[in-house]
Amino acid sequence: MQNSLFGSELRQEAEDFIRLFHREEAPGDPTARIAAVRAEIDETGTYRHTRAELDYGARVAWRNSNRCIGRLYWRSLRIRDRRHIDDADSVARESAQHLREATNGGRIRPLITVFAPDAPYRPGPRIWNEQLVRYACYGSARDAAVGDPRNAGLTDFALGLGWSGGPGTPFDLLPLVIEDGDRKPRYYELPRDAVLEVELHHPEESWYADLGLRWHAVPAIANMCLEIGGVCYPAAPFNGWYMGTEIGARNLADTDRYDLLPVIAERLGLDTSDDRSLWKDRALVEMNRAVLHSFDRAGVTVADHHTESRRFLTHLDREASRGRTVGADWSWIVPPISGSATPVFHRTYDTTQWRPAYVHHPEAQARARGEGGERTELV
Ligand code: ARG
Numbered sequence: 054m055q056n057s058l059f060g061s062e063l064r065q066e067a068e069d070f071i072r073l074f075h076r077e078e079a080p081g082d083p084t085a086r087i088a089a090v091r092a093e094i095d096e097t098g099t100y101r102h103t104r105a106e107l108d109y110g111a112r113v114a115w116r117n118s119n120r121c122i123g124r125l126y127w128r129s130l131r132i133r134d135r136r137h138i139d140d141a142d143s144v145a146r147e148s149a150q151h152l153r154e155a156t157n158g159g160r161i162r163p164l165i166t167v168f169a170p171d172a173p174y175r176p177g178p179r180i181w182n183e184q185l186v187r188y189a190c191y192g193s194a195r196d197a198a199v200g201d202p203r204n205a206g207l208t209d210f211a212l213g214l215g216w217s218g219g220p221g222t223p224f225d226l227l228p229l230v231i232e233d234g235d236r237k238p239r240y241y242e243l244p245r246d247a248v249l250e251v252e253l254h255h256p257e258e259s260w261y262a263d264l265g266l267r268w269h270a271v272p273a274i275a276n277m278c279l280e281i282g283g284v285c286y287p288a289a290p291f292n293g294w295y296m297g298t299e300i301g302a303r304n305l306a307d308t309d310r311y312d313l314l315p316v317i318a319e320r321l322g323l324d325t326s327d328d329r330s331l332w333k334d335r336a337l338v339e340m341n342r343a344v345l346h347s348f349d350r351a352g353v354t355v356a357d358h359h360t361e362s363r364r365f366l367t368h369l370d371r372e373a374s375r376g377r378t379v380g381a382d383w384s385w386i387v388p389p390i391s392g393s394a395t396p397v398f399h400r401t402y403d404t405t406q407w408r409p410a411y412v413h414h415p416e417a418q419a420r421a422r423g424e425g426g427e428r429t430e431l432v
Contacts, residue, residue, distance in 0.1 A: 055171035055172075055176040055177075055285070055287075056171055056278055056280075056285035056287060056412075056414055057099060057170060057171040057172065057173075057283065057284050057285040058283040058284075058285075059098065059173070062283065063094055063099070063283040063284075064090075064091055064094055064283075065283075066282050066283030066408070067087075067090050067091075067094065067100060067282040067283050067284075068087050068090070068091075069282070069408075070106075070110065070281060070282030070283070070408070070409065071083050071086050071087050071090060071106075071282065072087075073113075074105075074106055074109050074110075077109075077113075078105070078109045079105065097172075097173075098172070098173035099170070099172045099173060099284060100284070101136075102281060102282070102284065104134060106281070106282075107132060107134060107136075107167060107281070108132045110279070110281030110282065110409045111130060111132050111165050111167065111279060111281070111289070111291075111409075112127050112128060112130045112132075113127075113409050114279055114280070114281065114408075114409040114410050114411050115127045115130055115163075115291075115411070116372075116379075117380060117406070117407040117408065117409065117410050118410070118411055119380040119381050119382045119385070119402075119404065119406060120381075120382050120385035120386070121293075121385075122296065122361050122362065122364075122365045122385075122386050122388075122397065123293050123294075123296065123356065123361060123364070123365075124365070124368050124379075125364045125365065125367055125368040125371070126163060126293075129163055130163045130164070130165060130291070131162060131163065131164045131165070132164075132165055132167060133147070133151065133154070133164065133165065133166040133167065134167055135147050135166050135167060135168050136167055136168065136169055136170065136286075137169070138168050138169060138178075139168065139169035139175075139177060139178050139233065139234060140178070140233055141178060141231040141232065141233045141236065141238075141239050141241075142241075144168055144178045144180065144231050144288060145229050145231055145241035147166055147168070148166065148180065148185050148229060148231075148275070148290055149243055149244050149247040150166075150247070151164060151166040151185065151273065151290055151292075152185055152186070152243070152247040152248060152271055152273065153246070153247050155271050155273065155292045156247075156249045156270055156271055158352075159249065159270065159351065159352040159353040159354065160352075160354060161270065161271060161292070161293070161294040161295075161353065161354040163291075163292065163293045163294075164291065164292055165279070165289055165290065165291035165292075166289065166290055166291075167279065167286050167289045168286065168288040168289065169234075169286075169288075170284050170285060170286045170287075171284070171285045171286075171287055175234055176234045176287070177234065177285075177286060177287045177288055178231060178232060178233055178234065178287070178288045179231070179232045179276070179287050179288055179417070179420065180229060180230070180231050180275040180276055180288050180290065181207060181210075181229075181230035181231065181232065181238060181276065181420040181421060181423075182204075182207060182227060182229055182230055182275050182276065182421060183274065183275060183276050183418075183421040184272060184273050184274055184275050185229065185243070185271070185273040185275050185290050185292075186226065186243070186248055186269040186271060186272075186273065187201065187203075187204045187207070187226075187227045188200050188201040188204060188223070188224050188225060188226065188227065189201070189204060189208040189211075189218070189219055189225040189226070189227045190202050190203070190204050190205040190208050191208060191218065191221065199221065199222075199223055200222075200223050200224070200225060201223075201304070201310060201311065202309055202310060203309070203310060204227055205423075206421075206422035206423030206424060207227060207230065207421060207422065207423040208227060208423070209423055210230065210238075210423030210425075211227060211228055211230055211240050211423075214230070214238065214239065214240045215240070216228050216240045216242075222265075223265075223311070224250070224267050226242075226243055226248060228240040228241050228242045228243065229241045229243060229275075230420075231288075232420075248269060249269070249270040249271065249353065250267045250268065250269050250270065251267060251268055251269075251270055251347050251348050251351045251353055252266075252267045252347065252351075253266040253267055253268065253343050253344065253347045254343060254346065254347050254350065255339065255342065255343040255346065256342060256343070256346045258320070258321075258339070260320055261317075261320070261339075261343055264313075264316065266305065266313070266343075268295075268300045268304065268305075268344070270295075270348075270351075270353045270354075271292050271294075272292055272293070272294075272295050272299065273290050273291065273292035274290065274291055274292070274411070275288070275290040276413075276417040276418070276420065276421050277289075277291075277411040277412060277413055277417070278411070278412045278413075278414055278417070279291075279409070279411055279412075280408060280409055280410055280411075280412050281408075281409040282409070285412075287414075287417070291411070294354040294355060294356060295348070295354075295355050295356070296355070296356045296357070296358055296361050296388070297341055297344040297345045297348070297355050297356065297357055297358065298341060298358045298388050298389050298390055300344045301337070301340040301341035301342075301343065301344040301345075302337055302340070302341055302388070302389040302390045303389055305340060305344075306336075306337060306340060313340065314332075314333050314336040314337065314340070315336075317336040317339060317340055318332040318333070318335070318336040321335065321336065321339060323335060323336070337390050338390070341390060345357055358388035358390070358391065358395055359391075359394070359395055361388075362388065362395035362396055362397040363396060365386065365397055366396055366397065378403050378405070379402070379403070380402070380403055380404060380405045380406055380407055381402035381403070381404070382402070382404060383401065383402055386402065
């Protein structure tokens with residue numbers, strides 16, 4: 054299956070997008086461009102965005118990401134136009150290069166690499182991993198599992214493809230699993246130099262470093278579709294920088310992820326037999342202090358949730374002054390710790406989902422679980 058639109062739906066979406074582009078970005082009469090796009094759709098079943106349309110579309114898709122608190126800098130997104138690339142080998146090579154350029158020695162740059170779109174009878178490539186950098190998980194027995202349980206399915210799938218597995222640490226890099234338009238998925242080991250990681254230390258507790266915790270510097274979502282004017286780019290990995298709570302309050306703390314709060318609490322000498330000692334809350338704070346401290350110490354960009362919350366309100370004001378409403382999902386915008394201590398908690402948001410947008414397709418989410426989704430058909 055491919056996700057681009059067809060026929061009249063495509064024509065309508067395309068026209069809406071071209072009008073938006075001309076209204077906001079390229080003042081002038083859109084009539085000629087709309088006519089050209091219609092003719093191209095009639096002839097080929099799809100149309101090709103100009104470079105300016107692609108850049109604008111990718112940026113506005115970020116602006117329209119209702120779950121993202123970090124949208125103040127949506128205009129600064131850099132675009133790597135790789136629409137001519139549709140084979141898995143090149144997608145793997147360019148994805149590694151994406152990580153190098155996004156990492157930028159620690160000064161993380163928001164970046165997207167756009168590979169070939171879905172076209173009639175020519176689906177674009179797909180990256181199965183939900184992010185370019187993910188940690189493997191071996192062993193399905195919950196208590197015996199080593200690694201990030203979120204990626205257990207894809208780890209099994211990669212092993213089934215012939216991947217020999219990593220050294221067996223809790224932080225082994227998963228290979229990329231990439232599928233061409235019409236071929237079977239294949240796996241690609243990430244070059245080591247493409248992946249920057251931060252070793253976690255605590256500002257005061259010296260035992261913390263002995264836990265051997267680490268996290269990768271760049272969160273690069275790899276399995277969401279970039280949808281612009283009815284055209285779907287299924288492989289368009291993009292990244293911003295981390296907010297510390299994503300790592301300290303979710304990835305390392307959730308009971309179905311690394312589940313480390315009991316370990317931290319015990320080392321802190323807290324009473325874990327009684328919820329009312331608030332041992333989880335205290336462990337969360339120390340975990341998050343360690344994440345921010347370690348990224349700072351390593352010279353890697355990371356936001357804290359207080360600063361990022363204030364920036365988000367600045368974003369809302371700035372957009373309002375341009376006459377635009379910002380869609381937002383309260384349950385995602387409010388940070389997972391200390392919500393009420395941040396200003397984003399104390400208000401409501403318009404939940405309208407505007408387009409262009411980054412979209413989760415269910416079959417892409419199934420692939421990230423190693424379930425294969427449906428085989429890409431030549432539709
Ligand atoms: N929450 C995801 C993670 O912890 C990353 C999502 C995107 N985050 C971002 N700061 N751009 O890996």
